[in-house]
Amino acid sequence: MDPVISIRGLGKRYAGGHEALKNVDLDIERGEIFALLGPNGAGKTTLISIVCGIVTPSEGTVTAAGHDIVADYRAARTKIGLVPQELHTDAFEPVWSTVSFSRGLFGKPPNPAHIERVLKDLSLWDKRKSKIKELSGGMKRRVMIAKALAHEPEILFLDEPTAGVDVELRRDMWELVRKLRESGVTIILTTHYIEEAEEMADRIGVIRKGELILVEEKHALMEKLGKKQLTLALSEPMDAVPDALAEWQLDLRSGGNELVYTFDANAERNGIPSLLRRMSDLGIGFKDLATHQSSLEDIFVSLVSEGSAA
Amino acid sequence: MTVGRFNRHGVWAIYAFEMHRFFRTIWTGLATPVITTSLYFVVFGSAIGSRMNTSDLGVPYGSFIVPGLMMLSLFNECIFNASFGIHMPRFTGTIYEPLSAPLSPFEIVLGYVGAAATKAMAVSLVILLTANLFVEVQILHPFWMVAFLVLIAATFCLFGFIVGIWAKGFEQLQIIPMLVVTPLTFLGGAFYSIHMLPEPFKTATLFNPIVYLISGFRWTFYGKGDVSVGISLAMTGLFLLVCLGVIWWIFRTGYRLKS
Ligand SMILES: Nc1ncnc2c1ncn2[C@@H]1O[C@H](COP(=O)(O)OP(=O)(O)O)[C@@H](O)[C@H]1O
Numbered sequence: 001m002d003p004v005i006s007i008r009g010l011g012k013r014y015a016g017g018h019e020a021l022k023n024v025d026l027d028i029e030r031g032e033i034f035a036l037l038g039p040n041g042a043g044k045t046t047l048i049s050i051v052c053g054i055v056t057p058s059e060g061t062v063t064a065a066g067h068d069i070v071a072d073y074r075a076a077r078t079k080i081g082l083v084p085q086e087l088h089t090d091a092f093e094p095v096w097s098t099v100s101f102s103r104g105l106f107g108k109p110p111n112p113a114h115i116e117r118v119l120k121d122l123s124l125w126d127k128r129k130s131k132i133k134e135l136s137g138g139m140k141r142r143v144m145i146a147k148a149l150a151h152e153p154e155i156l157f158l159d160e161p162t163a164g165v166d167v168e169l170r171r172d173m174w175e176l177v178r179k180l181r182e183s184g185v186t187i188i189l190t191t192h193y194i195e196e197a198e199e200m201a202d203r204i205g206v207i208r209k210g211e212l213i214l215v216e217e218k219h220a221l222m223e224k225l226g227k228k229q230l231t232l233a234l235s236e237p238m239d240a241v242p243d244a245l246a247e248w249q250l251d252l253r254s255g256g257n258e259l260v261y262t263f264d265a266n267a268e269r270n271g272i273p274s275l276l277r278r279m280s281d282l283g284i285g286f287k288d289l290a291t292h293q294s295s296l297e298d299i300f301v302s303l304v305s306e307g308s309a310a
Numbered sequence: 311m312t313v314g315r316f317n318r319h320g321v322w323a324i325y326a327f328e329m330h331r332f333f334r335t336i337w338t339g340l341a342t343p344v345i346t347t348s349l350y351f352v353v354f355g356s357a358i359g360s361r362m363n364t365s366d367l368g369v370p371y372g373s374f375i376v377p378g379l380m381m382l383s384l385f386n387e388c389i390f391n392a393s394f395g396i397h398m399p400r401f402t403g404t405i406y407e408p409l410s411a412p413l414s415p416f417e418i419v420l421g422y423v424g425a426a427a428t429k430a431m432a433v434s435l436v437i438l439l440t441a442n443l444f445v446e447v448q449i450l451h452p453f454w455m456v457a458f459l460v461l462i463a464a465t466f467c468l469f470g471f472i473v474g475i476w477a478k479g480f481e482q483l484q485i486i487p488m489l490v491v492t493p494l495t496f497l498g499g500a501f502y503s504i505h506m507l508p509e510p511f512k513t514a515t516l517f518n519p520i521v522y523l524i525s526g527f528r529w530t531f532y533g534k535g536d537v538s539v540g541i542s543l544a545m546t547g548l549f550l551l552v553c554l555g556v557i558w559w560i561f562r563t564g565y566r567l568k569s
């Protein structure tokens with residue numbers, strides 16, 4: 001199936017000269033929950049804002065539901081709903097009007113039954129006549145979500161949906177996200193918490209300093225995360241890994257000079273002693289050995305530290 | 311490029327939102343022009359008007375100033391409503407929504423400017439009705455009166471829209487109407503015929519664009535203006551085009567709307 005969003009060579013340089021996005025390629029599959037993970041200032045909001053038409057890209061193209069977001073912006077934007085990172089609301093508007101307003105803006109005829117459903121799903125029904133300024137921060141965020149869903153979008157962007165949100169809203173929100181996904185809506189959310197991406201997403205993209213440095217299935221990613229590597233610098237280079245070492249699934253690198261063993265750092269038995277024993281039985285010598293975390297782990301460690309420093 | 315159909319629900323949403331904002335303050339919105347108009351008649355119409363030589367005007371002074379009063383309020387209402395209408399969402403950040411909606415720049419402008427013009431014209435008509443209580447008002451060319459009213463309202467609302475996008479804060483919204491438009495209106499023959507002025511002021515006044523608007527509008531009432539009605543119409547059309555051009559450029563470049 002064609003991706004629901006297809007991003008090619010996307011770049012953004014802001015007026016001040018800051019390069020917020022660099023040559024981003026990304027495909028989002030229809031119906032998935034995709035988490036864009038990265039520290040503050042990585043370019044998550046910029047990426048979302050370009051797809052939604054709020055920021056003009058410097059380079060590259062984006063299609064949403066098969067429509068180019070510039071040339072065919074009407075068709076593209078009709079399919080997209082956006083919950084921005086900041087709480088931007090019209091203080092004096094009642095909840096019901098502001099949500100109906102959003103539906104109209106996106107070109108849909110009034111549908112009170114749909115608005116009612118959205119408000120009830122977000123526990124806003126009792127507040128439908130309240131002015132937005134009378135609501136708490138959490139309630140305002142619910143209103144923002146209701147506005148984004150008013151026109152029945154096929155693609156929903158949630159920019160840092162849980163920033164400053166209480167536990168209850170967080171739970172309701174994830175429940176809603178799952179429900180939306182079941183109804184076929186594609187969801188793209190941004191976060192700077194690994195746990196959040198892990199909890200919700202089918203796939204995760206990691207963005208840092210404007211570059212999309214990796215995109216992975218969540219399960220594959222989490223598996224890699226727990227991994228460490230043992231590198232053995234061999235005394236004599238070899239052409240192939242001996243069959244007798246097959247069970248450790250070793251990689252031969254550096255022109256046969258290094259053997260690399262990837263193991264689960266959290267497992268009780270990591271297989272290193274038995275590997276070394278077998279090697280000495282076979283008479284394979286090594287000059288040096290080192291273990292290190294997989295490069296992904298490095299990425300995450302720096303991600304988290306940058307994220308908390310910001 | 312398949313831009314698709316006109317988004318009438320979207321335009322209506324903006325228009326209705328803006329009108330709803332006006333209705334929240336409808337009583338002050340309407341009482342103010344009624345009171346100020348009445349004051350103008352008391353002060354200008356009776357106190358000063360009775361001492362003026364009105365032989366040039368062809369109508370009593372009180373009747374003479376009605377089109378000018380309507381224009382003065384139209385200019386201010388247009389600029390205030392249209393600039394506030396677009397500045398507010400920029401200020402609160404809610405502008406993200408129309409910008410991310412399937413709306414063309416034309417539709418966004420139509421919603422905001424249409425609502426601002428509707429309100430400004432309504433206030434002008436209230437002034438006309440109030441004036442009618444004090445003095446005799448004639449409208450010789452009703453079709454052209456409406457045409458001028460709509461054209462000038464559209465032009466000044468577009469101008470207000472530009473001010474609302476240009477302004478960096480609410481104080482700046484007030485600057486243009488206070489420092490430019492109101493003085494030009496007072497000096498532009500709202501309360502006198504420029505023929506009453508001695509030279510060189512008479513010629514200098516012809517560089518004031520507002521003169522042409524007021525003159526044309528007054529012609530639709532009493533069949534007599536300071537300049538010919540053709541020139542007035544052409545100048546009105548020219549201002550409209552200039553404003554449209556600037557707005558086209560704003561959306562083209564994203565000036566203060568998109569980064
Ligand atoms: N309107 C703007 N003008 C100039 N620089 C901006 C603008 N918006 C964002 N930036 C910069 O671009 C970078 C990416 O920002 P953003 O996309 O908001 O990151 P994130 O959402 O991942 O925190 C940051 O360095 C930020 O300062």
Ligand SMILES: [Mg+2]
Binds near residue numbers: 041044046159160
């Ligand atoms: Mg952000």
